[in-house]
Amino acid sequence: MSSLALILFALAIFTIAYIFYGRYIAKNLEIDPTRKTPAHTMYDGIDYVPARAPVLLGHHFASIAGAAPIIGPIVAAVFGWVPVALWIFFGGIFMGAVHDFSSLIASVRHKGRSIGEVIEEEIGTTGKFFFLIFSWTTLILVVAVFTIVVGQTFEETPQAASASVMFIAVSVIFGLLLYKLKMSLTLSTIIGLVLLSLSLIGGYIFPLAFPVWIWYAILLIYIFVASVAPVWILLQPRDYLNSFILYAIMILGLAGIILSNPTIKLPEFTSFHVDSLGSLFPILFVTVACGAISGFHSLVASGTTAKQLSSEEDAQVVGYGAMLIESLLAIISLITAAMLLSEEYSAMKGNPITIFAHGLGSMMTKLGIEYNTGKTFASLAVSAFALTSLDTATRLARFAMQEFFTKKGIPEERQPFMAKNRYAITLVSVGCAALLIFSGQGLKLWPIFGSANQLLAALALLATSVWLSRKGKKALYVKIPMIIMFAITLTALIVMVYQNIMTNNFVLTIIALALFILAVFLAIEAKKRLQQKGNG
Secondary structure, eight states, X not given: OBHHHHHHHHXXXXXXXXXXXXXXXXXXXXXXTTSOOHHHHTOOSSSOOOBOHHHHHXXXXXXXXXXXXXXXXXXXXXXXXXXXXXXXXXXXXXXXXXXXXXXXXXXXXXXXXXXXXXXXXXXXXXXXXXXXXXXXXXXXXXXXXXXXXXXXXXXXXXXXXXXXXXXXXXXXXXXXXXXXXXXXXXXXXXXXXXXXXXXXXXXHHSOOOOOHHHHHHHHHHHHHHHHHSOTTTTHHHHHHHHHHHHHHHHHHHHXXXXXXXXXXXXXXXXXXXXTXXXXXXXXXXXXXXXXXXXXXHHHHIIIIITTTBOXXXXXXXIIIIHXXXXXXXXXXXXXXXXXXXXXXXXXXXXXXXXXXXXXXXXXXXXXXXXXXXXXXXXXXXXXXXXXXXXXXXXXXXXXXXXXXXXXXXXOGGGSOHHHHOHHHHHHHHHHHHHHHHHHTOTGGGHHHHHHHHHHHHHHHHHHHHHHHHHTTOOXXXXXXXXXXXXXXXXXXXXXXXXXXXXXXXXXXXXXXXXXHHHHHHHHHHXXXXXXXXXXX
């Protein structure tokens, strides 16, 4: 099969899904453009700030995409390209996009609050208590691991480091032009993109070379500032401009595939069990992760995006559409692996970013772009995506901890210190991530992150299922994905418990058991609540 046929099929099926199934979901969620969103009713100039649809789509897409849809499909391709492609298509359309869209609307209808607070209202305080502990811990892991990845990338590629620093300055300028000087979005975007291009060029001219531990420290300081700063001055503008890098990579990738039409050389299917990962079920599904469905998306949707949604009319393109774009990116990533012979893939599989950059660099030569230039740009783009997820995760960790300490029915001035002081609570989150980073334990926890991430998706779907059921709606389009994700996640956790016991890794064994118990507990609590309301 040619890669051209695969990418054209992907474009067609995702477009059809957005038009028809996306509208079906929107109708069932009762999207109402006249209903005021929390961005307006709870505006505070810091977290609750209405954003125009293109800006919010850029923020949301850049935040949820990161490097995961690039890395996941390439790693999972060891099972063969067909099962990976099928899961991306099915999961992205019927599970991932539904998960993101429903999580966003559930949060908007609950005053822009997180999935944790939705769980509290729909399932109970105890459910929220455990969910917030779990989500905060997962986010700290994300911060630690992405800081390590970005720091190592900056050490190895000083050009990416200097370009990223300049890009941050450009983002602040863009935010000031758009929100303070009231410049039009079009003109602000043009200026921002010109400055962004100059920052990429400047990265090549003025590389910043520091030891990795210095980059860790700089990144930790940066994410602290980014988490407490108003979203309009850094988070919104940087993610919006960063989305253009992501769009550029996708457009160049699509054009390269269409013009070069590389032959798919990787086997359609290899084996149900591979030594490097394990069994196809459930490991393939948690490895692909963000390319099909990701619980991290629900934290982004309910943590930052819901607080910036200007109109419910924008929810379909932001919630459902962004996930389909990410699935398309996952297919492009899969093709960069599938165009390799098995021997070539085996030689490069230790570094999926290298495979992605090599594949795009090769295809871009058909566009007249020199191989090394294309490869370097792809590497720079991946590091930019990882940095986006990094500061978004830090802000979400702050939200989770604030919700944990907030006491209902008490005025803000009488709330506990850790509930109202965003500086102190961010310092705690960043400090815990720093302990993981400098202790060298961060990456050792990574094998369990895939399952933890998918468990978040199952729990978010559980929360929206209960919410819709208590409103008297059947909502099978949410409940079926929830059941599937619970089956995948719980099976994966059982496998991990067994594997870690066999290797005497008791830390990961305890974490896997804790996640398993949490998932079962919340499912039982949800069933009790539904039975109490007569909807069981």
